[in-house]
Amino acid sequence: MGMTMTQKILAAHAGLDSVTAGQLISAKLDIVLGNDITTPVAINEFNKAGFDKVFDKDKVAIVLDHFVPNKDIKAATQSKQCRDFACSHCVSHFYDVGKMGVEHALLPEQGVVTAGDCIIGADSHTCTYGALGAFSTGVGSTDMAAGMATGTAWFKVPSAIKFNLTGKLPKNCGGKDVILTIIGMIGVDGALYKSMEFVGDGVKNLTMDDRLCICNMAIEAGAKNGIFPVDDVTMAYLTGRSEREPVIYAADPDAEYEKTIDIDLSAITPTVSCPHLPENTHPAAELTDIKIDQVVIGSCTNGRMEDMENAYKVLKGNKVADGVRCIIIPATMQIMKECIERGYVTAFMEAGAVVSTPTCGPCLGGYMGILAAGERCVATTNRNFVGRMGHVDSEVYLASPQTAASSALTGHITVPKEV
Numbered sequence: 001m002g003m004t005m006t007q008k009i010l011a012a013h014a015g016l017d018s019v020t021a022g023q024l025i026s027a028k029l030d031i032v033l034g035n036d037i038t039t040p041v042a043i044n045e046f047n048k049a050g051f052d053k054v055f056d057k058d059k060v061a062i063v064l065d066h067f068v069p070n071k072d073i074k075a076a077t078q079s080k081q082c083r084d085f086a087c088s089h090c091v092s093h094f095y096d097v098g099k100m101g102v103e104h105a106l107l108p109e110q111g112v113v114t115a116g117d118c119i120i121g122a123d124s125h126t127c128t129y130g131a132l133g134a135f136s137t138g139v140g141s142t143d144m145a146a147g148m149a150t151g152t153a154w155f156k157v158p159s160a161i162k163f164n165l166t167g168k169l170p171k172n173c174g175g176k177d178v179i180l181t182i183i184g185m186i187g188v189d190g191a192l193y194k195s196m197e198f199v200g201d202g203v204k205n206l207t208m209d210d211r212l213c214i215c216n217m218a219i220e221a222g223a224k225n226g227i228f229p230v231d232d233v234t235m236a237y238l239t240g241r242s243e244r245e246p247v248i249y250a251a252d253p254d255a256e257y258e259k260t261i262d263i264d265l266s267a268i269t270p271t272v273s274c275p276h277l278p279e280n281t282h283p284a285a286e287l288t289d290i291k292i293d294q295v296v297i298g299s300c301t302n303g304r305m306e307d308m309e310n311a312y313k314v315l316k317g318n319k320v321a322d323g324v325r326c327i328i329i330p331a332t333m334q335i336m337k338e339c340i341e342r343g344y345v346t347a348f349m350e351a352g353a354v355v356s357t358p359t360c361g362p363c364l365g366g367y368m369g370i371l372a373a374g375e376r377c378v379a380t381t382n383r384n385f386v387g388r389m390g391h392v393d394s395e396v397y398l399a400s401p402q403t404a405a406s407s408a409l410t411g412h413i414t415v416p417k418e419v
Contacts, residue, residue: 001018001256002251002252002253002254002255002256003018003019003251003252003255004160004195004197004251004252004255004256004257005133005195005227005229005249005251005255006135006158006195006197006225006227007019007020007157007160007195007255008250008251008252009116009118009134009135009249010118010135010155010157012247012249013027013028013030013118013135014026014027014028015028019157020157021157021158021159021160021256022156022159023156023157024154024155024156024157025157026152026153026154027118027153027154027155028118028151028152029059029118029119029120029147029151029152029153030059030113030117030134031059031060031061031107031112031113031117031119032059032060032061032119032120032144032147032148033060033061033062033063033103033107033119033120033121033123033144034061034063034082034121034122034123034141034144035062035063035064035065035066035103035122035123036065036066036067036068036075036078036079036082037066037067038122038123038141038144039062039078039081039082039085039122039141039144040078040081040082041122041141041142042122042144042145042148043081043082043085043145045141045142045145046145046148046149049146051145051148051149053089053149054089054091054148055147055148055151057089057090057091057092058092059151060089060091060092060093060148061091061094061095061103061107062085062086062091062094062095063093063095063100063101063102063103063106063107064079064082064083064095064096064097064100065095065100065101065102065103065106065360066359066360066364066366067079067360067361067367068096068097068100068359069097069357069359071366071367079096082094083096093107093110093112098333099333100332100333100358101332101334101335102298102299102300102303102329102331102332102358102359102360103121103123103300104125104126104128104129104212104216104300105212105300105303105304105331105332105335106331106332107129108128108131108132108212108237109241109334109335110241111238111241111242111243113129113132113134113136114132114238114242114243114244114245114247115132115133115134115230115234115238115246115247115248115249116247116248116249117129117132117134117135117136117244117247118134118135118136119134119137120136120137120138120139120144120147120153121136121138121139121144122138122139122141122143122144123138124138125216125217125301125382126138126139127215127216127218127219127223127224127225127226128212128215128216128300129215130215130218130225130226130228131208131211131212131214131215131226131227131228132228132230132234132237132238133227133228133229133230133234133246133248133249135225135227136225137155137224138219139153156193158193158194158223158224158225159194159195159256159258160194160195160196160197160255160256160257160258161186161191161194161195161196161257161260161261162197162257162259162260162261163182163196163197163198163199163260163261163263164199164260164261164262164263165198165199165200165201165203165206165265166200166201166202166262166263166264166265166266167202167205167264167265167267168202168205168265168266169205169206169265169268170266170269170418171418172402172415172416172417172418173268173269173400173402174209174210174213174306174307174310174400174401175206175207175209175210175211175212175213175214176213176217176271176301176302176380176398176399176400176401177268177269177271177400178206178210178214178263178265178268179213179217179218179220180217180278180281180398180399181263181268181271181281182221182261182263183217183220183221183273183278183279183281184273184279184280184281184282185261186221186261186279187221187279188220188222188277188278188279189221189222190222190279191218191221191223192223193222193223193224194222194223194224194258195223195224195225195226195227196215196218196221196227197226197227197257198211198214198226198227198228198229199229200263202263202264202265203229203231204231204232204233205265206228206233206265207233207306208233208234208237209304209305209307210306211228211233212304213301213302213304214226214228215227215228216300216382217278217301217382220278220382220383221278229250229251230246230249230250234246269283269284269285270283270284270285270399270400270402270403270415270416271283271284271399272284272287272397272398272399272403272413273384273397273398273399274287274395274397275384275386275395275396275397276384276385276386276395276396277384277385278382278383278384278398284399284403284414284415284416285415287413288412288415289412290376290397290412290413291411291412292324292376292377292397292407292411292412292413293323293324293325293371293375293376293377294324294325294326294369294371294375294376294377294378295320295324295326295327295377295378295404295405295407295408296327296329296362296363296369296378296380296381297311297326297328297329297379297380297401297404297405298327298328298330298331298356298363298381299329299331299360299363299379299380299381299382300331300360300382301380301381301382302380302401303330303331303332303335303358304331304335305335305338305339307331307380307401308328308330308335308338308339308344308401309344310400310401310402310405311328311344311348311401311402311404311405312342312344312347312348313402314401314402314405314406314409314416314417315347315348315351315353315405315408315409316347316351317347317351318351318409319351319352319409320351320352320353320408320409321408321409321410321411322411323411324408324411325354325369326348326351326353326354326405326408327353327354327356327362327368327369328348328353328354328356329356329357329358329359329361329362329368330355330356330358331358332358333357333358335358336355336357339355351409353408356368362377362379362381362389363379363381363382363383363388363389364389365387365388365389365390369389370389370390370391371390371391371394371395371396372390372391372394373393373394374391374393374394375390375394375395376394376395376396376397377389377394377395377396377397378397378399378403378404378407378408378413379397379399379404380399380400380401380404381396381398383396383398384396384397384398397413399413400416403415403416
């Protein structure tokens with residue numbers, strides 16, 4: 001029996017000729033990731049277990065991104081613990097103020113992760129790196145601690161769902177509209193502990209930023225991971241960037257999938273996820289009477305350069321509606337620098353938006369855009385659970401940068417024009 005792409009990567013890292021769905025394995029890790037929220041817990045467990053060194057200083061990554069720059073004493077204390085640990089163990093990939101970025105945008109950008117890797121991260125959106133042809137998944141802080149010490153992790157090999165993509169997206173749609181459409185189809189548990197494997201002729205029409213966004217939200221369908229095949233788009237992105245030589249795996253022709261779902265990209269429309277679950281999706285055109293108070297464009301889902309460019313195309317020369325707060329957060333320092341060089345930051349400010357240093361900030365209700373009772377926000381983030389961005393009586397509507405920026409100009413959910 002053939003193996004899926006995910007199963008091939010796991011078999012290779014487990015030192016096995018083959019694996020099957022449901023099999024328990026121990027696999028070697030290429031990267032172990034944590035952030036300023038999850039790493040302190042992992043450090044405590046690491047110390048409690050009596051470990052005195054990390055398995056490889058070049059394969060541990062710690063990114064301070066959730067509450068950095070520190071918002072309060074607790075955040076500062078957690079960050080200091082991370083700094084002290086990274087220093088004492090000579091962790092190569094430690095990213096603090098001035099170097100940091102939102103972790104799942106930063107690691108691909110910096111070449112820390114690459115095709116064929118097996119990656120765990122103490123953050124549920126670690127599944128982002130499947131866009132590069134890697135197996136990556138979120139784990140708890142205890143697993144992170146064990147991974148930092150031993151360089152291994154155990155997995156139950158997931159079964160897979162094949163998503164066969166055809167066609168090309170309309171110009172006013174992006175990867176966010178694709179993944180919201182899929183989650184609306186299958187539900188937040190539609191891929192529970194499964195691998196979402198994206199294939200088909202339509203893949204070549206998706207940019208790397210589209211793919212990173214799609215894999216980022218695989219967890220919102222309950223998936224263990226999302227993954228794309230390695231093609232010319234992937235290699236163009238990885239060339240000159242990856243620290244390690246990419247290793248390319250491809251699914252066998254007779255690989256077994258639980259089911260196949262066909263997605264015609266040309267039929268995708270601007271899509272919005274309404275409160276309070278990502279599966280509660282509707283075409284933006286059906287929601288134009290919903291007034292909003294805030295727009296957030298950024299996060300590990302949609303804070304990349306292409307997202308900034310799409311926001312710029314909408315906002316340039318226009319004005320944010322009165323009564324709307326528009327917050328734009330480039331996901332890394334490199335992206336922020338490029339936004340400045342391209343004149344995007346000036347255009348955003350002239351439109352009436354504010355621009356923040358990279359941070360997860362408002363996505364998890366941390367800071368930089370907390371909602372009061374009764375307020376509504378259109379956000380390019382990945383979750384809209386009750387109280388996710390502030391008060392339990394606030395509402396978050398998930399959308400693409402195009403839709404979010406268009407809504408900022410009108411004060412209500414708005415279908416973006418094709419730009």
